[in-house]
Amino acid sequence: MLRRLLSISLLCLLPVSPLLQADGFARLAELGERGFLIGAEARLLDSREVLGAIEPQRQLSPASVTKAYLAAAALDHWGPQHRFTTRLVSDAELDAHGVLHGDLVLDGGGDPALSTEDLWRLTQRLHQRGVRSVDGQLVVSQWRFGPVECITTDRCQAHSRVANAYSALLSSAGVNHGSWCVTVAPGPAAGEPARVTSCDSQAEIVGIDNRVVTRPDDSGTRLNAERILDNDGDVMVVSGQISLNAPPREIYRASSDPALQTARTLLAMLGQAGIEVREGATTSIAEPPASSRRLAEVEGLPLQELLLRTMNHSNNFMADLLALNLVDTPRADLRLGGQAIEHFVGGIPDHGPLTLRSGSGLTPENRTSAQGVNTLLESMFHRPALFPSFVASFQSPGNGVMRFMRRGSTTFQHHVMLKTGTLNQPVAVRSLGGYFRTRSGRWGVVSVMVNGTSSTPWLNWAQVLDPLAEDLERMINEN
Template identity: 60%
Template sequence: MTVSLAVLATSSVQAAGFSHLQELGQQGYQISAQARLLGDSAEEPEILGSITPEKLLTPASVTKVYTAAAILDALGPQYRFTTTLKSTARPTGDGVLNGDLILDGGGDPGLTSEDLWRLTQRLYQAGVRRVTGQLLVSQWRFGPVECRTVDRCAVTERSDNAYSALLSSSGVNYGSWCVQVAPGAVGGPARVTDCNAMTPLMGISNTVTTQGANGATGLVASRVQENGTEHLRVAGKITINELPQEIYRASADPAAQTATILGAMLELAGIKVEGGHGTTSERPPSNAIRLAAVDGKPLQELLLRMLNYSNNYMADVMALDLVDEPQAQLDQAGETLEAFAAEIPGHGPVTLESGSGLTTGNKTSAQGVNSVLEYMYGRSELFPVFAAGLQAPTNGPMRHLRRGSQTFQSHVMVKTGTLNQPVAVRALSGYFRTTGQRWGVFTVLVNGTSNTPYLSWSRVLDLVSLDLDQMISQH
């Protein structure tokens, strides 16, 4: 009995650090939370508060902490993914390539139209003016990747968002199409143009009307499949004094999208491809030679974008990049992340089915995530890059974080995670710096149940900020 009382007393003291957050537990929400100070190599971390810290819950986009740590650990901040144009033929003296032109996708999670244009220019500089075969986009590393969520599975037919983009080692522009909507004449149609080409690269149905200066802008867009081709429907209103609005919708086939964009760029550069374009999951022939190549941005820049904007496409592509075998799938990517976590002292059990956190099957604990954060804090050569991807609430791009006291706003770096189906998930994790200049880590995972299906971010942030404010101020 004496031992049990001691354990209960210790638990109560630790939970007291999250005295406000406990209100959600009393209302039926599931919680795994822990905040602890980081000691030096000779010290044990000091736990400031915890609520069932080993409980396995869905972390949503806090999963991206694992993906960022694992790929930094494996490749280093300056690693660049390379996208290559190859062929088994060499251009003749008059610029003819008698064979197929193959884009060998290097798994670049940040490949953009600008990169494809640079690749096109380098092919032109290599002397190519005509291709007698096809333009083939090879996604032999991974793609098509089997969808694991309802939203992603629906994208092949229809897309009303960009966050559920499908995955490919040869995808461009984060697996999404982009159009720009600008006002026309008052009372007339708006102007809808492709963001990345002089003429639209897919069918566009535009029923957006231009309103006077006192009107209101409201746009609705869906990308659908019609007769085997992609088509964008844009409707609504835009005011005459509104700046052009960009709309992103997930592509039905990222590799085919790359082929379409690159094909248009080749034509614009004066390189004729006689055989059209297509995609393949086959590896380029071993005797294929490199005609042109482009290196993407350094990994440290890609991570900044992936973490700051919680880009699901980038996160899952990065996780797939960690798999050695060709034609990788998300299960293998998840296993690679799990193996990384298993090597971190004190982590404990974890299940990861994706690198983005879109999949509800991902399960980890506050203690586990904090172990990853502590591990990265100890990697002095990686920590600055890793931490830079987290948001300071006071100036981060996610406005819903700008809550709480000035102490919370300016002493915390955080990654958040959100899911709404089948239950609400609100998760946040990161580092804090106390007023005594000590570093700490914290993770809060809150999952709803069938009896508590909804939870606002403001409610969670208000409670967590009060608790962290006290911990920061008292140490």
């Protein structure tokens, strides 16, 4: 009995490895029993005490938690108030009658949030400059990057047809996140076709195949839409029904060519402003001539606002455009954007291995560890000039834009700020990383990655967030 007591006493004196602290994630660890690969770590920032860990150095797919790396690298590179600029330029002469004798060029500045509102402001400023007609073409230049090679199945398939907006292709001259928008409104009477028009122009800038029928009041609205590419260009095929008393609905679908989408949209706006472009619109990968003069320009949103939108809505188009902008040389691709982020992370001590093939996380080859994500989060916490903008881009579950986040107790919902990541192919991925505050006000970081395999069952967010909420609530209450 004495020997047994001595043995137990000696064991109690040995340091506990973080790899053995899975009891901190007692509920989350149950997913491992079903065959899922888990990497998790939660630790306090003041003492660096590890409150729980499950294989924290395991390299796994982070999915859209990749965007936290992108946000940190972008803030480090530009600072929170940086704005991207889009310009209208020309090397042609403008005569006394308002005729521009040559081409008008939109110099795509890589603004991830360039919108039709921005294009309209450019149009108005061009009109204020005195331009009334263009005796040439409207040329949309995507010389910085674009068209960018697709390296994910979703984006490659989206060139010919797509039923979503998140697979948008990439260009430094893309508008509205690279997606067409159409508005569906009831027709004049039940049984009549609905009214389907472009959101951004009175003129038809994208083909519309309207198969929507107007139904009597309160019949319900059910709409389906797919953007296809045919010999005449992009066509929005919209089907279903809309109630006679229903409000208009907007539908977004990725375009086959973001720069051409910008060209057609801007051309229509110029026409509405009374500026004739005699030879139509085209796109180019050539840089505008060095002799070009600026005729109009518009500045985009500050970077801190871009990151809020990128992170909250997990916008793949915006994230990948920001990563491409990090590359110093023109004609960047997604791999170079990922390498630019890797270079930034290489300056963070003790991060460990990192592999990024994109800034969005849409690429399933991205790899990092829970410990690595927490190291990134800790490094940003200690940068007071950047941390407010960085942490503001995360979401508390109780205020989550995505409904699946609104789970767990009040403590979990309002003491935690997270970025989540989701992939379903080739395997299921549910990941998250972010900050928490304990009951006593201490800051902590938490990262969890759950990756499926070819033999694991389907994984939904409830299966990850519900047990995590219990584990993390206990850590918050006990510290």
